[in-house]
Amino acid sequence: MAAESVLNLAGLTRRFVSGGETIRVLDGLDLEVSAGERVAIMGASGSGKSTLLHLAAGMDRPDEGRVVVVGHDMAETPEPRRTRLRAAAIGLVFQDFNLIDSLTVAENIELPMWLNRRPIDDEATHRLTRELGIDGLLERLPGELSGGEQQRVAIARALIHEPRLLLADEPTGALDQVTAAGVLDLFDQVTAGRDCALVMVTHNPDAARICDRTLWLQQGRLEAG
Amino acid sequence: MRLLIQSSRRFFYRHPGQLLLALIGIAAGVAVVTGVALMRDVLVNALDMAGEELAGRDSLRVEHPSGRIDESLLTDLATRSGAPVLVPVIAARARFDDRVLELLATDPMSLGGGEGIGLGGDQINALMRTPAGVAVNTATAQRLGLNEGDRFTVRIAGAEHEFETATILARGRALDDRLLMDIAIAQDTLRRQGQLSWIEAPAGSRHWLEAELPEGFRIETAGERRDAAARLTEGMRANLTAMSLLSLAVGLFVIYSVLSFLLVQRRRAFGMLRAVGVTRGQVTGLLAMETFILAGLGALLGLVLGTVLADQLLELVRQPISELYRLVPAAETRPSGALYLSIWTLAVVLSQASTLAVWQEARRIPPGQLVRQERESRGRSALHLAAVGLLLAGVAIIMLSAGLAGALAGLFLALMGCAVLTPSLGMLLLRLMRLPLRKTLAGRALAMLTTSRRRIAPAVAALSLALALSAGIGMMVLGFRVTVDDWVDRLLRAEAYVTVSQGVIDTALTEQIGSLEGIVALSSARQHRLPDGRVLIAYDLPADAWDGFELVDGESDSAREAFMSGEAALVTEPFARRRDKGVGDDITIDTPERRLALPIAAVYRDYGSDQGAIAVDAVHYREWFDDQVRDSLGLYFEEPGEMDRWRERLQAVDERIVLTSREQVRNQTLAVFDRTFRISWALAVLVGIIALIALVSALLALGLERRRDHATLRALGMTRRGVTGLVVSQTTGLAAASALIAVPLAIAIHTGLTLVVQPRAFGWSLPLSLPVTPLVAMGLLALATGLLAGIYPAWRIASRDPSPELRSH
Structure with missing residues (x-):
């Protein structure tokens, strides 16, 4: 039986106007990601990697094409439901x-549970934060943490x-090489045991080693690496 | 430095809202100070403007202690060698409906052409030829709804007179609310033939007058007249000044709030600039320059707005001033360059001082901005200590001083101390409010607020201070109103009061009224101004009426006995306090025959005049002064009847009789009270508006600063309604915390105003009551303000997709 599709991007086009000129950042892009699959997307700066993620998360709307997340067509889903779908089905990690x-580290991590109106499972939180090595930082404020620590908190939140x-x-864009490697290991570790697909936009060639597929975004389309 | 200025300029271009709020905040504070200063100036200097228009700047006034001059003196002086131009004047207070006017009668031919007031040949002719004709300026004519040729009725000294508008003067703003009349016509109309109120003489004629004037006359300079007006209105002016300075203080919180926001926004940029070699001094210099430009421009705008505001404020105080102090102030403010410069300088200097903490913070930004964020706690205990010091110093000044200036300065310091403490209290309250809401949207929203102390501290301080000020003033005024109501209720023992529309109430009329069937007793009152300005009131008091005096010092029975026997006097509380007199002290009264020394038998409560009065028994007064006139009579009925039937019966005795019921007198008294305090309400509202600007400014800053957070929350799945709820919870929570802090602060302000400021400013004591209506109204207003202040930023945040916001960061 084929694995369930959690993300389906079909014929995705997104244009921006800059300095009077229309730039076609994504141009008929297709992508299908199955449950549990890990995909790395690489590309030059300005190639549209972040735009792709924002469209996939329903935070931006395509000019053409379809975005389907866990069976829901984002174009046909009204905004409040789209937002609730994002809260329930998607985890986001930013550069x-x-x-x-x-908010404290603990409060930041609890945010998605609260947004989904789910009770906070202290045991699960403790397990996850221990796994990520941030269980001693729960009462700190983000500004009091290093970059690596902050990204771990962001992963826990996601x-x-x-x-x-x-x-x-x-x-890993804002992290040094050693910390970045540590964060990738964590991604590998925490997603391995979960039925969670990963789409990682990155410049870091090492990301490929934890992913099942690596795709290159060039001229608005994805190509196998 | 040029590049720094360039970067600063571009930054302001990108944040026009903040720039505008800073300008409005400081402008509003300066506008209130300017408005009140210009209005105060009118109450002192411009009172004399009418005199100046008649006889030139700094004119001299020849007066007699009796308040009247025989006209033969003018004829005598005018014919002597070297005589200056002498202008005879008759002045009288005239009431047109509810408005108090001044009738100024003079010889139009002696006005040297009268160009200053636009009195040309045609107008002089009209004035002299029209029977009971008066000239009014355009503003007064508009206010009274008069056209040329219109006839209207005024009451002067209890009698009604019909006047005709002979001419309307295009110029002469100094004649606002004044009726100019030919002196011969006035003497006929007022039955004051051969009499003058005073003589105006040019400024340089002092030596001549001193040599020529007979004994007993005094020459009063314009300065002395201004001093007298200043003394009379001191209490009211000091209170207004204190309130205007508090408005400025709230305005300064706005500028602090905006500048500290601008610093937070540029923290990273300053860190980078420091990294590339910009010194701490240059960073401080840049901020000082920004403050100077912002405060300077805002203060300029405030001066313009304040000049407009002054006219509105003046309109609110003109009537109370005429009712309370018998002065008819001009309706025109006289702005001066010196006044504007001093207010502008004060605003700029205070703005710089209020942002010292921001500079200090800027100096601490490390090069590169590489250190991690610290929790905001550094230096707070020192700040708290300083605040407690301010608070204690304020209380000490209030307790150790005896004067009004000490009371106001102490109150100001104590309030500033409280304002510094309020942010910490606000944070504590927000944390407490968060406890029961811990896992809810509102709880999260409040949690986010409590970590933004720097951003919201000025808003909490400004809002708490302004809410407390508004509610405290409201409590004082309402408490005072209840006290006055009780006082009037106690004072008015008679069922109805009689005055006459023309002429006077003499002994014969009094006896006629007293002999009417159904009237069991009569009281009477007669006011007499002594040459030194003290007011003597002679009372005929039947047995019941004595209870109308609420004694604050003295024993009732013995005081009554001494009063009725004419061997002692009573004095009002303001009189006793102003002149430092008490029971047993003597007061001297010069009668036409002899000098009396009467001991004070008791001090009684009175809110009728802040200058105070001496009360004596009327039987003895009539004997001492040979004055058989009564200003009003109080009627005690056997059985209360219909007022209209009594009116008919009394008018059958004498058609001039005007009957006013006890209830009507009470209502009229309370109406005067309400008019007196309209200015306080107006200033309280202005302070509230400035606080609202402070709140909106802080919330806008918070919203801008938290844009990325809100976008992140939207990205993580918070709905638009959720974000709206979050932002509105924050603004409402902030307002609620400020309102809660304002409650004890309002009670403290009310207590200070009631127990300290009122007695020192006006001489009367007030029992302390705690009317809760202003507190409830304040709470509701704060919540509504918080709600409204949150709706716009919430709408802006919620209406945008999170993607562009996240990208821009």
Whole structure:
């Protein structure tokens, strides 16, 4: 039996106007990701990697094409439901971590549970944070942590509600080589035992080693690496 | 430095909202200070403008202690060698409906052409030829709804007179609310033939007058008249000044809030600049320059707005001033360059001082901004200690000083101390409010707020201070109103009161009324101004009426006995306090025959005049002063009857009789009270508006600063409604915390105003009551403000897709 598709991008086109000129960042892009599959997407700066992730997460709307996440066509899903779908089915990790400065580490991690109106499972939280090596930092504020520590908190936040799809936008982009390698190992570790697909946009060639597929984004389309 | 300025300029271009709020905040504070300063100036200097228009700047006034001059003196002086131009004047207070006017009668031919007030040949002719004709300026005519040739009725000294608008003067703003009349017509109309109120003489004629004037006359300079007006209105002016300075203080919180936001926004940029070699001094210099430009421009705008505001404020105080102090102030403010410069300088200097903490913070930014964020706690205990010091110093000044200035300065310091403490209290309250809401949207929203202390501290301080000020003033005014209501209730013992529309109430009329069937007793009152300005009130008091006096010092029975026997006087509480007199002290009264020394038998509560009065028995007064006139009579009925039937019966005795019921007198008194405090309400509202600007400014700053957080929350799956709820919970929570802090602060302000400021400013004591309506209204207003202040930023945040926001970061 074929694995269930958690992300299906078909004929995706996205244009931006910059300096009076229309730039076609994505141009009829197709991508299918199955449950549990890990895909690395690489490409030059400005090639549209982040745009691709934002469209996949339903945070941006394509000019053409379809985005289907766990069976829901984003174009046909009204905004509030799209947002709730993102909260329930997607985990997001950003290059700049995007932790809420005014919430503690624990509160940041609990955010998706709260947004999904799910009770907080202290045992699960403890297990995850211990796995990520941040169990001693729970009462700190993000500003008091190093870059590596912040990214671990962001990963914990992305996984705490057990999403079907994890979207990571250059998760190692702001980290040094050693810390970046550690973060990739963590991704490998924490996604391996979960039925969670991973789409990782990255510049880091090492990312390929933890992924099942590596694709290159060139001229608005994906090509196998 | 050029590049730094360039970067600063571009930054402001990108944040026009913040720039605008900073300008509005400081402009609003400066506008209130300017408005009040210009209005205060009118109450002192511009009172004399009408005199100046008649006889030139810094004119001299020849007066007699009796308040009247025989006209023969003018004829005598005018014919002597070297006589200056002398302008005879008759002045009287005239009431047109509810408005108090001043009738100024003079010889139009002696006005040197009257160009200053636009009185040309045709107008002089009209004025002199129209029977009971008066000239009014355009503004007064508009206010009273008069056209040329219109006839209207005014009441002067209890009598009604019909005047005709002979001419309307295009110029002469100094004649606002004044009726200019030919002196001969005035003497006929007012039955003051051969009498003058005073004589105006040019500024340089002092030596001549001193040599020529007979004994007993005094020459009063314009400065002395201004001083007298200043003394009379001191309490009211000091209170207004204190409130305007508090408005400025709230405005300064706005500028602090905005500048500290601008610093947070540029923290990283400053760190980078420091890394490439920009010194701490250059960073501080840049901020000082920004503050100077912002405060300077805002203050300029405030001066313009304040000049407009002054006219509105003046309109609110003109009537109370005329009712309370018998002064008819001009309706025109006189802005001066010196006043504007001093207010502008004050605003700029205070703005710089209020942002010292921001500079200090900027100096601490390390090169490269590489250190991790620290929890915001450094230096807070020192700040708290300083705040407690301010608070204690304020209380000490209030307790150790005796004057009004000490009370206001102490209150100001104590309030500033409280304002510094309020952010910490606010954070504590937000944390406490968060406890029961811990896992809810509101709880998360409050949690996010408590970690943004720097951003919201000025808003909490400004909002708490302004809410407390508004509610505290409201409590004081309402408490005072209840006290005055009780006082009037106690004072008005008679069922109805009689005055006459023309002429006077003499002994014969009094006896006629007293002999009417159904009237069991009569009281009477007669006010007499002594040459030194003290007010003597002579009372005929039947047995019941004595209870109308609420004694604050003295024993009732013995005081009554001494009062009725004419061997002692009573004095009002303001009189006793202003002149430092008490029971047993003597007061001297010069009668036409002799000098009396009467001991004070008791001090009684009175809110009728802050200058105070001496009360004596009327039987003895009539004997001492040979004055058989009564200003009003109080009627005690055997059985309360219909007022209209009594009116008919009394008018059958004398058609001039005007009957006013006890309830009507009470309502009129309370109406005067309400008019007096309209200015306080107006200033309280202005302070509230400035606080609202502070709140919106802080919330906008918070919203801008948290844009990325909100976008992240949207990215993580928070719905638009969720984000709206989050932002509105924050603004409402902030307002609720500020309102809670404002409650004890309002009670403290109310207590200070009632127990300290009122007695020192006006001489009367007030029992302390705690009306809760202003507190409830304040709470509701704060919540509504918080809600409204959150809706726009919430809508802006929620209406955008998170993607562009996340990309821009």
